[in-house]
Amino acid sequence: MTLLRVEDVDKSYGDEEVLNGVSFEMDRGDVDVLVGPSGSGKSTMLRCINRLTEVDDGDIWLNETHVTAPDADVNALRQEVGMVFQDFNLFAHLTALENVTLGLKRVLGMDAAEANERAADHLRQVGLAEQSDSYPAELSGGQQQRVGIARALAMEPKLMLFDEPTSALDPELVGEVVSVMRDLAERGTTMLVVSHEMGFVRSAADDVHFLDGGRVVESGPPEQLFQRPEHDRTEEFLAGLQSRAPE
Amino acid sequence: MTLLRVEDVDKSYGDEEVLNGVSFEMDRGDVDVLVGPSGSGKSTMLRCINRLTEVDDGDIWLNETHVTAPDADVNALRQEVGMVFQDFNLFAHLTALENVTLGLKRVLGMDAAEANERAADHLRQVGLAEQSDSYPAELSGGQQQRVGIARALAMEPKLMLFDEPTSALDPELVGEVVSVMRDLAERGTTMLVVSHEMGFVRSAADDVHFLDGGRVVESGPPEQLFQRPEHDRTEEFLAGLQSRAPE
Amino acid sequence: MLQTGDWTFVLNNLDYLLSGAAVTVGLTVTSLLLGLLVGFPAGAIEVYGDGVGKRLVSLAGVVLRGTPIVVIMLVLFFVVSISKSAFVTATVGLGLRSAAYQSQIFRGALQSVDDGQMEAARSIGMSRLGGIRHVVVPQALRRSMPGFQNEFTIVLKDTSIAFAIGLAELLTRGYDLFTQSGRSTAVLEVFLVISAIYFVLTFTTNRGLDWLSEYYAIPSGENT
Amino acid sequence: MGDGGSGNGDGGGGNGSAGTEQAPSITAGTAPGFPPFEMKEGGELVGFDIDLFEAVVSETEYRFDGWSEFEFDSLIPALTNNNIDAIAAGMTINEKRDQTIDFTDPYYSSDQAIVVREDGDFSPGSLSDLADRPVGAQKGTTGEGVVQDELVGDEISENQYNAYDNYVLAIQDLQNGNVDAVVIDVPVAETFAKNRPVEIAFVYETGEKFGFGVRTDDDELTSALNSGLSAVRESGRYEELTQKWFGE
Amino acid sequence: MSTGEPSVADEVRTTVTVDTDRPWALAGLAVFWGWLLIRWTNDFLLPNSLAFPSDRSFVPVAPFASAAESVGAVAASLGLFGAPLDVLAGVLSFFAGAIPSLPPLARGAWLTIVLTVAGIAFGFVLAVPLSVARVYGGRGLRWLSLSYTELLRGTPLLAQLFVLYFGLPLTQIIRTLPGVGVGMVPGTAVWVAIIGFTLNSAAYQAEYIRSALESVDAGQLTAARSIGLSKVDGIRYVVLPQGLRYAIPGWSNELVYLIKYSSLAAFITVRELFFQAESIANDTFRYTELFVLAALFYLALVVSASLLMNVVEERTAIPGLGGKRRA
């Protein structure tokens, strides 16, 4: 059953065409990965899905919701779509727990007790039960990112977006976040991930979309894309990637 | 002919023994390299030689000058010893040319014309004839470091000290600085360099001194140290280094 | 409340007000210069000095920064009585207080210059004093520009407090106008006009100083 | 600052206490805003005190060096600190002041007027009628003395006394309704009554006299001013001036 | 129109602090506040029948005066060597002269504090929307906020007070409000002064808060929006709590400024600290004692405010946010 449908999306900044007729679909429970060189439009694509960025043209549907309709309720939409950022963006003045409860209380209108309970659940799920009273500055990068994931998950979104969730982490911390993500994938969370973490891509991705210059050059399951890419550009890019991360 | 003689130098900060009986010698025209893990005292050793740091015990001689004598003229000494810093420390309010002429005018008392001429020579030597009117903030890291080298060279010191001159540079800029240093080495400049740039060490060093915990564990020509180190500690450290920089 | 008659009255006396504005500007300039002359060394002493000198400077600074300027002026005029002239007294009062602030601006600026700059200066054989003079101070001066600009407008506005010792500056002259018999209805007009003059003064000097600091800025800035 | 009366800037002028020079110069201080004694007209300092003092000085050996303007209550410290050499500001001779400075012979006598709004809502006949009413006066004046001594604490609270730097502002605030009465010297009150919607409710007799203020150690100047004052009275100039400033 | 934004300088100015390791300074402050509180309680709260007379000082003058006299006599007899004693005699006679004026100064200090606290608090209420409008508002709002701050910061506070008190019919309105000037509620002029300080301080506070808001990472608001918070809620729950912490150093400066500039209220008949000092000085001609005393009072208030703000800063500090002043 199709959850997300991206249809022919265009987006320019000034003269620069950042997205150029991008289309793809995801079913509920899918884990899709966007890969592509820097500046190819991956982040922009994610941001269009929760309308942090507005598309110029084309349509995005989430279930029955017409995301790109001018009158769409963006705040409601964003509850359906969780987002995890490259540099975490935890609320610096709130503890781990409060980071998670803020949305529950202020957006979903839960009372404190209920919100705390649900937040604690989600922190436990990402392995941070112990750290719930720590402030972001007191957490390692990997721990911060896991709080970021818990914060997004707690809203119980239909779709989770991850924008290079591990690329700001020291190499030794990448593992913890990847394992949390793999976990989520196994439990059926629908995820759209920008990542070049080959370990994750190979073990968890259903489909990989290769973007270049704002276009989807090629899509398919990871084995297919990695072993018999149709385009030279894809092969070249993926070859670079795989040599970089030899594990 | 011995230019620099370091004899049994000790230095502590509080309880921490940073240098512990360090001794070595350099002849005129030698290029010696200090390597060692972080905190092993490499920077401290360099700074003792131009008295930016005072030794606790032991002696340093530069030619006939007793560097560590309490009544030594430090300003005169520092003219004899040029220093290039890890993070460049260019005078931020002066152009490249002025960075070089400041010492010529204010320390050596040259007149403007003479100072400009000599400074221009040295900037040319490091390949920056074009940039002499640029301010540090307008230069790339590699260019800044080359100005730093020119600034030190222009004082025509007997000995040049380099403290990790390339480690604050983006990888693609390291090459320019290394090639300038190699050049200097070939022209007979006496240099004492803290660096883990294997390319430079192998091609230019006469002797390598391996420091660990404030002691010289082992000294010798690079081939000897790299291929048949006497100590396990040396072998282990150098093995790590070489795998890191495969070029 | 705003009456044409009053406007005419104020505009007829515009030259009277403007000559007050000249006093205001003069007082601002002399005070700032005195502030610079005293404040700069004081800031340097707070950074590089030690012992009694440093303690005295910082104590004087606390007293000057912790006391209202009107009290400072009255003490100078009526207690210490440094001069017969209200202008000189106001200059000294505003100047010393400004010195106390300027010293902090310079202190902050001096301390914000990276230690590596001094080390680099020493490493080419410069003396400590030489390093301060040729390397640290020139950079600190540029960095203190925004603070100095702020101080400029504060002094400019606080010259109005010389009103308390009877100096015929802009505000006093405005006061003179509407305290003439039969003119008290012109209060609002008078104050609108002198406020406008103050505003023009602060605004244009600020833009001027902006321009100046851009002109002298080190290309690409130091704001790394 | 070259304009008119405000001669603060001319620095180094005469230092009155020097005394030994021939024809030393003197600076006088006043506090404009006290019509008709001293006020500003078109930027010029004018008034009875101004004319009279200049006339008196011209009868002495002293050279007159111009006026300095102050708030009224700053005049005495300005005098004792040598900022000025004499005060001509409708200053009442009283004991307290006389302990700090010296006065010349009186040159005018006055009482205090209680001024109210013309609308007639409130027309007190004696000080006790002012009970619990906001009352104004100028800082440091005899009027303030009356308010402080006779009213504050008994008839009105401290907060009901509004002190102003200047009579004009007191009268303005009376018109604005922030105070119900202002205590002020009679001749001044008469001037205001003429050109403002205020009137004199009653006069409180203090029998006070105005004198020029001089430093206590400046006896030479005191006696010079005293003889100058008699000369001005004798020459008929004094009459002219009262006619000019208080006459119809 | 662009403002000069002197954020570095503003932070530099937070400089009237005492080292907490100087116990005598703290002890002095403790005595000062203890005395003030007792004085206020006595003068304002206790019924007249119980209270010590409000115009009499707690400390008698006589011992100081006689001590001064005798020490002075001894000093004189010692000639040149008496100099230190002479100083002591001077100090004693200073106290003798100062003591009678302490009660009115305590009352003035009360008003000074009322003016300052009210000015900063109401100013803050205005400053927050002003700064938010400046950073997040549309063109019109931004321009409005900018004009307001430029105008208020570009003209002298004293002129502003004169306009409000003498130039506008504000007093007529305030006067008719119920309760004004009754009992402990301050009178008309005080309210006008409070309005003036509020309007003026709002402009300065808005600048501090603006630069603090701008220093909050943009990612914070993005993250807030991405969990479904509206822009206003994002500002309210995420940006402001962080920005206001960054604003504390600048805000401490403003508090110190306001304490000092509250003295200008004297020019519109408010009987605050400076007014009391000046009026006693005019009455008694003891200018030295009164102005030095006034200066000491202000210093004590200013230093106390700085200490208080340090505590506030420590209390509101969050790891990685605020706390230590940013260098």
Ligand SMILES: Nc1ncnc2c1ncn2[C@@H]1O[C@H](COP(=O)(O)OP(=O)(O)OP(=O)(O)O)[C@@H](O)[C@H]1O
């Ligand atoms: N707000 C913006 N204004 C102008 N240009 C923008 C903006 N955001 C992105 N761009 C441009 O759009 C292009 C695509 O950016 P995007 O961040 O989507 O790329 P990306 O694939 O995520 O790259 P990276 O791997 O570096 O994160 C880039 O050239 C970028 O400069």
Ligand SMILES: Nc1ncnc2c1ncn2[C@@H]1O[C@H](COP(=O)(O)OP(=O)(O)OP(=O)(O)O)[C@@H](O)[C@H]1O
């Ligand atoms: N000024 C100082 N005060 C106190 N300790 C210092 C000081 N300078 C250096 N140290 C300490 O001395 C030890 C040696 O420092 P040094 O900088 O010489 O090491 P290094 O070999 O240059 O290391 P790195 O490779 O990290 O630059 C370190 O533990 C350092 O913390």
Ligand SMILES: [Mg+2]
């Ligand atoms: Mg991206």
Ligand SMILES: [Mg+2]
């Ligand atoms: Mg080092």
